[in-house]
Amino acid sequence: MTYAFKQTFLLASKYSIKAPYTMVPQFITVHNTANDATAAKEIEYMINNNNQVSYHVAVDDKEVIQAIPFNRNAWHCGDGGGSTDPNAQKKGNRISIGVEICYSKSGGVRYGVAEENAVQYIAKLLKQYGWGIERVKKHQDWNGKYCPHRILAENRWDSFLKRIEEAMKPMEIGKPTEKDDDTMKFTSTTAKAAVRDYIQQAVDKKVIDKSWLEKFDNGTMTSGDFEGLKIIIAQRSN
Ligand SMILES: [Zn+2]
Numbered sequence: 001m002t003y004a005f006k007q008t009f010l011l012a013s014k015y016s017i018k019a020p021y022t023m024v025p026q027f028i029t030v031h032n033t034a035n036d037a038t039a040a041k042e043i044e045y046m047i048n049n050n051n052q053v054s055y056h057v058a059v060d061d062k063e064v065i066q067a068i069p070f071n072r073n074a075w076h077c078g079d080g081g082g083s084t085d086p087n088a089q090k091k092g093n094r095i096s097i098g099v100e101i102c103y104s105k106s107g108g109v110r111y112g113v114a115e116e117n118a119v120q121y122i123a124k125l126l127k128q129y130g131w132g133i134e135r136v137k138k139h140q141d142w143n144g145k146y147c148p149h150r151i152l153a154e155n156r157w158d159s160f161l162k163r164i165e166e167a168m169k170p171m172e173i174g175k176p177t178e179k180d181d182d183t184m185k186f187t188s189t190t191a192k193a194a195v196r197d198y199i200q201q202a203v204d205k206k207v208i209d210k211s212w213l214e215k216f217d218n219g220t221m222t223s224g225d226f227e228g229l230k231i232i233i234a235q236r237s238n
Pocket residue numbers: 030031032076139145147148
């Protein structure tokens with residue numbers, strides 16, 4: 001686990017504005033915030049204003065924060081009062097859990113790590129509910145809005161879903177994964193050398209700063225850092 005999970009709940013007195021209906025969730029809807037606020041700021045702003053705009057969860061590079069219980073709806077899909085009928089077209093606002101991925105405006109490593117945290121968290125939710133990957137929707141699926149804008153602009157929706165599926169696979173038995181220490185582990189020196197080479201090449205091409213190589217060499221790079229780094233390298237290599 002690379003993120004801390006927190007709950008900062010919307011006051012029930014605001015349910016009538018932001019979460020008026022009870023909900024039996026059937027889908028997860030992915031968004032990009034299109035700004036550079038932290039998850040805490042994003043949630044603080046949402047729960048304190050009186051707009052009919054809301055979502056259940058915001059994710060950044062450090063935290064996953066839930067603000068609305070999953071048995072209440074939220075207004076994040078732009079498809080109006082919609083329907084709770086699973087066969088209806090407009091149902092995002094009524095039966096989907098809204099997840100906002102932070103820092104999408106500027107992108108960069110912190111966005112990459114936030115996105116990877118969202119991958120891990122969504123995988124966990126799917127497993128909890130016993131759902132398959134088909135339950136994960138983009139905001140665009142509900143009302144056509146270009147959201148999550150960064151994932152769409154970088155043409156990574158399919159690979160985003162693949163990463164979630166990958167994260168849902170059971171841990172290999174005997175792997176020491178349940179430790180606080182999330183620094184990268186390698187099965188062989190060849191595997192380690194290959195990753196180092198990949199980072200070195202990106203540094204040589206001035207795609208990333210050489211401090212990343214130092215971080216790798218001194219053994220403090222986490223799996224989350226590396227997932228973020230891969231996204232940055234892919235983005236800047238295009
Ligand atoms: Zn959205």
